[in-house]
Amino acid sequence: MELQQRIAQVDWSAIAESLNTKGYATVPNILSADECDALVAQYGDDTSYRKTIQMENHGYGIGQYKYYAYPLPGIVQQLREGIYPNIATVANNWMKALAIEKTFPNTLSELTDLCHQHMQLRPTPLILKYGQGGYNALHQDLYGEVFFPMQTVVCLNQPGQDFKGGEFVLVEQRPRMQSKAIVLNPGKGEMLIFTTNYRPAQGAKGYHRVNMRHGVSELRSGERHTLGVIFHDAK
Ligand SMILES: O=C(O)CCC(=O)C(=O)O
Numbered sequence: 442m443e444l445q446q447r448i449a450q451v452d453w454s455a456i457a458e459s460l461n462t463k464g465y466a467t468v469p470n471i472l473s474a475d476e477c478d479a480l481v482a483q484y485g486d487d488t489s490y491r492k493t494i495q496m497e498n499h500g501y502g503i504g505q506y507k508y509y510a511y512p513l514p515g516i517v518q519q520l521r522e523g524i525y526p527n528i529a530t531v532a533n534n535w536m537k538a539l540a541i542e543k544t545f546p547n548t549l550s551e552l553t554d555l556c557h558q559h560m561q562l563r564p565t566p567l568i569l570k571y572g573q574g575g576y577n578a579l580h581q582d583l584y585g586e587v588f589f590p591m592q593t594v595v596c597l598n599q600p601g602q603d604f605k606g607g608e609f610v611l612v613e614q615r616p617r618m619q620s621k622a623i624v625l626n627p628g629k630g631e632m633l634i635f636t637t638n639y640r641p642a643q644g645a646k647g648y649h650r651v652n653m654r655h656g657v658s659e660l661r662s663g664e665r666h667t668l669g670v671i672f673h674d675a676k
């Protein structure tokens with residue numbers, strides 16, 4: 442089955458429900474093993490990327506990542522373009538619930554235009570690589586004034602087999618409460634969709650913001666690659 446068809450067959454109303462209630466959703470097998478392997482194989486080809494970041498040099502963790510250059514590889518472009526319209530409605534409902542005067546357009550190309558109008562011109566999709574001892578400190582990926590409140594990662598290796606440890610971690614910060622950790626272990630080809638900064642949660646006095654950060658726990662062994670797809674471009 443083609444990637445576009447796989448995206449079309451996802452139960453997007455179940456995804457919306459999960460995003461609204463938990464702040465994240467999981468989509469198994471969005472990429473085939475071959476598609477994952479092809480992205481990993483391309484890691485060494487520096488003509489595909491605009492920038493390489495050594496995470497330890499910035500206090501971001503231990504590991505390396507590379508931002509793709511435009512034009513994005515077909516798989517990455519199809520994911521970014523295909524997923525976006527299905528979650529733009531969720532984002533708009535979040536803004537409404539939180540009384541934030543922001544609306545996100547229905548298509549990725551319109552969001553990209555909006556980013557470009559704000560001088561956010563650089564593509565943000567990236568591929569990350571962690572070895573033994575590698576980790577990613579808790580963070581949010583905002584990159585400018587225009588930011589879409591959800592993003593995705595696809596795990597490109599098989600946990601337990603290709604690497605041990607290296608769980609995907611979300612920390613939810615609730616107002617006047619202690620933080621909650623959520624630990625996910627996506628399989629090879631599985632996509633996680635999660636909150637970039639905050640989502641609304643219903644309280645006694647209407648909706649309030651629940652803040653989220655994400656990161657990766659320390660790898661005990663092996664090698665872990667992930668594809669990160671962020672929808673807004675960077676300054
Ligand atoms: O490697 C991961 O699972 C997390 C990557 C990440 O932080 C991102 O794509 O924004």
Ligand SMILES: [Fe+2]
Pocket residue numbers: 580581582655669
């Ligand atoms: Fe991130």
